[in-house]
Amino acid sequence: MDMGNQHPSISRLQEIQREVKAIEPQVVGFSGLSDDKNYKRLERILTKQLFEIDSVDTE
Incomplete structure (x- = not known):
């Protein structure tokens, strides 16, 4: 998957x-x-x- 087109939630979860x-x-x-x-x-x-994981918007 192209990192530039990745959903922000996925990017945040990967960062965590x-x-x-x-x-x-x-x-x-x-x-x-x-x-x-x-x-x-x-x-x-x-x-x-x-808590960071819990706050990630999955919608």
Whole structure:
């Protein structure tokens, strides 16, 4: 599919996917407890991305 003709919603979802993929190594490599500072940071980033996905207009 030509990126120039792609629906804005698809483009935004792909952008979010790239952002999540960028922190995947940190998530996979995390070893600690849910009250660790790094855990909270990763949780905050992923929650923000989830809200971004929810806000994408699918119409």
